[in-house]
Amino acid sequence: MLVVDDQALLRGSFRMLVDTAPGLVAVGEAGDGASAVELAAAERADVVLMDVRMPGMDGIEATRRICSSPATAGTRVLILTTFDLDSYVYAALRAGASGFLLKDTPPADLLAAVRVVAAGDALLSPAVTRRLIAEFVRRPEPARSPGGLDGVTQREREVLVLIARGLSNTEIADHLHLSLATVKTHVGRLLAKVPARDRAQLVIAAYETGLVTPAPRRT
Template identity: 70%
Template structure:
């Protein structure tokens, strides 16, 4: 790599199935701009290797022997020394409980294993850039889960320190809208929406957009009752 070339995105693989893990490694290591820095076969090993290598992205399976991927995600994201590490959950299990637990543990992305190689590589780049990525159906499933609850939990987060406009933006983020959709809905520019989201991230101490979705739920901005 030349002195002027950008540093490749460093990926840690956490997957207990060796054949699957090897496939991911070949895919990543043969893709320009990406490289693997370690391989873990359990959640505990993923935490250890994340602390050792400080990867940009951990590609994390959920079901692994011993410590599962959700607990491993929680520990990696809670480590102050690893604040630059993002976790992308990759699983075959398209279930709401896993989505909720993964996002609350600090994951920046959630992708199902039936995604294509192109989608996976794009997801790694998006998450490494500090953005949040959810599989196309995930945000809608999160909302649908809240709608199905007969007795939703009351608001548990005080949002009194955000402005009215920021509240409007956060509500639409919670409903699964993209920046361009929010801009159209509120008659703003996409740049202005990005500015509001940046302020929300700072005020709510959220790592990324995925945690803003959780904040919208916790703050009671997404109405859990059927319309």
């Protein structure tokens, strides 16, 4: 994995943590977004641990470039920052990040998050999901046309709604009375049709197309 942070001390700490964890290896480190984009392509990193605020190109733009480049199509980005702000959560996930953690996350949880993202899953904690929903509540109109779900079957739409509500594959299977294998097949087809890199992107698509509408805030 690649460690990206503008503070050398933090980079070193994260790299040491990763290198001492079984099955994980830090292949490099960068102090700004531009260097991160170059290194991610050069090293073919599976996961990039990305800071948000950095000089020059910030972590959001670096994430967008890494996730949109064919050279790093298989690279997952895990955002790690001290800034617990809604705008960063939305922007990071919208740019293609697969997860979002604060820098005060316990080491064991951080390593677990890296493994989750490396396996191709999205890391969407309940807190992050709540922030995403709050962000969409503030947006009066869908950001995408409902036509963005053309080709998605009715059953796949049902699965997508439940993904957007934060249910796991097992919970979706129980809710729809389907086998776990069938749910996984539907999720795989959704990823291809939407298209989306992972579950985080499916959640965003569900809200942006208006398929799922957040409940209005209580006043």
